[in-house]
């Protein structure tokens with residue numbers, strides 16, 4: 001099996017956009033690759049954050065990932081800062097990363113609009129830490145969204161430069177673009193995100209989900225129940241695509257166009273289908289939240305197994321650099 005690495009930041013409350021866009025794929029990939037999944041807290045501290053919150057968030061994200069189906073028997077789940085080799089290797093790789101390349105990163109430019117010279121070195125070097133995450137385990141495959149393609153290109157460039165100087169130690173990692181799933185927020189205007197408050201959290205109760213769906217915008221043409229609508233202009237209809245069986249999606253599509261069903265009917269059907277998927281996740285999450293020591297133990301075990309690989313790689317790297 002090829003080795004696969006991916007990371008997720010412990011920022012914000014996990015929501016259905018995270019689940020459909022990333023976590024669900026990770027669960028499926030566990031059976032196809034030798035997977036390492038990492039909660040990247042050292043990346044999360046490159047922007048303003050609350051030191052009181054990051055610990056509990058990290059633990060809760062781990063509970064969420066387990067509740068969604070990551071299985072420590074099949075994959076390795078751990079927290080980045082528990083394996084210090086990540087930062088050690090990032091320093092070494094920073095000597096193989098060109099400043100001009102880092103300065104071209106879209107994400108860096110977006111996060112530092114206006115006052116770039118006041119940006120921190122940590123934020124600037126973010127992609128080098130990401131490269132270290134991956135190559136520390138010699139991972140070949142990295143499932144990410146579109147927004148990370150540029151970071152992966154830079155990772156390959158860094159690896160090429162490293163291997164040229166010090167010998168062929170690291171494979172060039174390739175991205176595995178996740179299928180589908182750019183989930184719009186409930187406002188229908190922007191991508192779903194906690195910071196915009198347009199999200200359905202994985203931990204939301206069934207009533208809370210309904211309270212968010214009920215007032216959500218649909219096709220503006222449907223002012224009254226009898227007005228026919230266009231599902232292509234309805235944000236909530238796109239959610240049916242994620243949660244409802246294809247036959248039902250077809251029925252709802254037709255029902256909306258002919259006004260055979262109203263928006264409330266459509267939302268009720270969606271709510272029921274969301275509940276079928278989210279209900280069991282929510283229950284398992286509540287269960288993990290009730291036993292945080294078990295989650296901590298799973299993370300500790302993951303870190304121990306990751307460390308074994310990491311230490312081995314670092315021996316090889318220090319040797320190649322002539323530091324031994």
Ligand code: TRP
Pocket residue numbers: 005006007008009040043129130131133134142143144148
């Ligand atoms: N930068 C990634 C993101 O924001 C998270 C990440 C950190 C990552 N290290 C990684 C993803 C290594 C893949 C591989 O989504």
